[in-house]
Amino acid sequence: MGGHGTTPARWFLARRLDEARSLLETTTWPMTRIAATCGFQSVVTFCQNFVSAYATTPTYYRDRFAAG
Numbered sequence: 001m002g003g004h005g006t007t008p009a010r011w012f013l014a015r016r017l018d019e020a021r022s023l024l025e026t027t028t029w030p031m032t033r034i035a036a037t038c039g040f041q042s043v044v045t046f047c048q049n050f051v052s053a054y055a056t057t058p059t060y061y062r063d064r065f066a067a068g
Contacts, residue, residue, distance in 0.1 A: 017053050020046065024062040031058060 006014075016038045023034045035046035050058045 013049060014053070016040070017050060020050065020058065021054075021061065021065075024058055025065050025067055034058070 020034055020038045023029060023037065027034075029037075031043050031046065035043045038046065040046035040049070047058060050056075050061070054061065056064075
């Protein structure tokens, strides 16, 4: 599953964050809905994981990359 040396948990987290990025780009959903849809227990957990993975906040990411 995933790349070399990637645990199933890390692989799954990466897929959830990919989905979150897509939703940030294509919807105007609030962070609470994106977090819940992508399986995060809270917005705080979602934001912490997003920043850790992409070195930017979900809000800043949306502002830069949202369609339209």
